[in-house]
Amino acid sequence: MGLLSRLLRRTPKGFPQQPWVRIPPGPVFPQRRFLEESAYLLPKDAEEENRLNFQHYAFNLTLGNHYLAPLPPGVRVIVDSGTGTGIWCAEMARAFPQSLVLGFDIDPALFGTRLPDNCLLRAGNILTGLPLPEQFADFTHQRLLVLAIPDERWPDVVRELVRVTRVGGWLELVETDARLQAGGPATEQMMTWLDELRAARGLRGEAVLHLGELLRQEGVSEIETQAIPLKVGAWGGRAGQMMAQDILAAAQSLKEPCCARGIDPQTFENCAQAMAGEWQQMQAFCTVYVAYGRRA
């Protein structure tokens, strides 16, 4: 046995022996937590919690308020479907202190803990029906579930949202098609990879282009629809920078599933870095689709 071998075998107390040879060939990136048995494409972990909360503020800055429907004063019960961390519910509970705000999400793991007294978060899945009686809410809200609701299920989802809204109450849907326009070749490449992931789960995002029609089909009246362009990148000011960070974080969160389909991790990284540079140069933007109306 040579001197080098003997030295390597003599390790200080408390240290594992030759740890470098015992590291298994694990993943090349930290593993994210994804929901199983759900169409939801994005992860559900602490990183995603941060992204969702950040996204909430980006949307508030961009749209000007937490909600867009012209709510009358005195709204009593507010329901949020797919609430994520519950940050929207908490803000609404503060804005409407006389109301009760209920948030539902398929996974309670990300629920915030510091909530106002009039805010409750519960497990609930819009795809299987919310645990609420009919005509329960004065205002029913759902935002950014384009990567959670398969296109073919959107009519059922809207029907369920209408069911829990009282006659005369308001419903609001806020979505994006999760696509960037005028992004450049790297952005296009990323969108192609993500489209493959989405298509495998039926999350094409075409239904969100017809939110107003979906509401109309369920008998909702006084419908207003908006397609709001959001600048992405520094050319859109602070809001644009926030949106860029949010989209980059969302893309990063889908790195694992993309790489599991055979995309080289380094190629993915290069693409992500390149697309961020393109947004400023090409003046990229995305579109937020909003529809709100009253249950007739």
Place this chain on the structure above:
Amino acid sequence: MIPTTLTLHLNASQAAQLAGACAAYRAFAWQQLPPSPERNQLLKAAQAVQGRISALPARNSDALRLTMSEEERQALRQIIRALMYLQGAAAPCEERIHTLGNLAGLRMLIERAGRSPSPPLPVL
């Protein structure tokens, strides 16, 4: 200083026009104006007024009363002014004249909104 609320006396048609003006301004602002605290303040005021109109008890009545704060009145003045400017820049047509007339009517209505002191606080 005594806080005041303003009361706007309007008929159903004017209420519908004012709600429509608020909706039109919000759509314009989302499409054309970059996000800023000033823009968002106007958006919120328009939304609040639109919401209060939607809650008016008898929307087919000719004697409706809409209350608003002085800040909201100032916001509405800016909104109506912006909409008149936009309409004024549009190509001349019958509809444009009609819309401008309606907006001018709303502007006068808002200018004439009567001040009334806020109800006194209940004595505990």
